[in-house]
Amino acid sequence: MNISDVTVRFGSFTAVDGVSLEVPAGRVTGLVGESGSGKSTLARAAAGLTPYRGTVSGVEPGRVQMVFQDPYSSLNPRMTLGDAIAEGTRVPRPRRPAEVARLLELVSLPSSYAAKYPRELSGGQRQRVAVARALAARPEVLIADEITSALDVCVQGAVLNLLRDLRAELGLTMLFISHNLAVVRYVCDAVAVMRHGRLVESGPVEEVITTPQHAYTRALLAAVPRLAHT
CATH class of the missing domain: 1.10.260 (434 Repressor (Amino-terminal Domain))
Known part of the structure; x- marks a missing residue:
C-alpha cells in the first residue's frame, strides 16, 4: 500500500499534512507518535473511513481492514x-x-x-x-490502531505475540499504530514517526531506534529508558 501526499482537514484544522508512506507487502510498518499527532487519522484515511486529499494505491478498494483500540465498542x-x-x-x-x-x-x-x-x-x-x-x-492490509493500549499489561504481550504469529503464518501486510516505541520495535520491520500531522522520520525500526535523526524521535525514545540506552 502506498500513501501519497495525503492531507486530512477538519474545517480549518489540518490533522494530516501531505503525508507519504509506503507499507510494503508482507511487512509490518509502524506508525508512532503522541496523542494528537495524526497517526490514527492517517490510518482511517488509508482505510477509506475519513475523506482525504491525495492518493492511496496498491490495494483494492475495501481490502483494508482496521482493528481499533477498544474491542468492546467495536463489537x-x-x-x-x-x-x-x-x-x-x-x-x-x-x-x-x-x-x-x-x-x-x-x-x-x-x-x-x-x-x-x-x-x-x-x-x-x-x-x-x-x-x-x-x-x-x-484483507490485503490490516491496520492495527493502538490495539493493546486499552488492555492490561499482562495481556498486551499475548496479543502482540498473536500478531507476530499471524504475520509469520499468513504473510500479513500490516500498519501498526502505537505511541510506544518499545512495542513498535517488538512487532515492526520499519517505523515512521509522526508529529503535528507530518512525518518527521522513517526507516528500518532498529536504525531509527539506535540512531534517531530527529529531536522528536529522541524525545519519544527518552520516554522509554530501556530503549533510549540500547
Missing part, C-alpha cells in the same frame, strides 16, 4: 461472536460456520466461542475476536 453486544465474524466473510453462507471456527482457532480461541457474546469475554479475548473479524474479509 455489537447483541450479536454472537460467530455472527459478528461471519458478517465480514467472503465465503458462501453454508460454509460460514466452518470459516468462523477456523478464524477463531487462528486467533487461539476455541471454536465454541462462536456462541458467546462480547460481554462474556475478557478484554484480550475480545481483541482477538476483533482481529478474527478483520481477517474474515481477507
Whole structure:
C-alpha cells in the first residue's frame, strides 16, 4: 500500500499534512507518535473511513481492514461472536460456520466461542475476536490502531505475540499504530514517526531506534529508558 501526499482537514484544522508512506507487502510498518499527532487519522484515511486529499494505491478498494483500540465498542453486544465474524466473510453462507471456527482457532480461541457474546469475554479475548473479524474479509492490509493500549499489561504481550504469529503464518501486510516505541520495535520491520500531522522520520525500526535523526524521535525514545540506552 502506498500513501501519497495525503492531507486530512477538519474545517480549518489540518490533522494530516501531505503525508507519504509506503507499507510494503508482507511487512509490518509502524506508525508512532503522541496523542494528537495524526497517526490514527492517517490510518482511517488509508482505510477509506475519513475523506482525504491525495492518493492511496496498491490495494483494492475495501481490502483494508482496521482493528481499533477498544474491542468492546467495536463489537455489537447483541450479536454472537460467530455472527459478528461471519458478517465480514467472503465465503458462501453454508460454509460460514466452518470459516468462523477456523478464524477463531487462528486467533487461539476455541471454536465454541462462536456462541458467546462480547460481554462474556475478557478484554484480550475480545481483541482477538476483533482481529478474527478483520481477517474474515481477507484483507490485503490490516491496520492495527493502538490495539493493546486499552488492555492490561499482562495481556498486551499475548496479543502482540498473536500478531507476530499471524504475520509469520499468513504473510500479513500490516500498519501498526502505537505511541510506544518499545512495542513498535517488538512487532515492526520499519517505523515512521509522526508529529503535528507530518512525518518527521522513517526507516528500518532498529536504525531509527539506535540512531534517531530527529529531536522528536529522541524525545519519544527518552520516554522509554530501556530503549533510549540500547
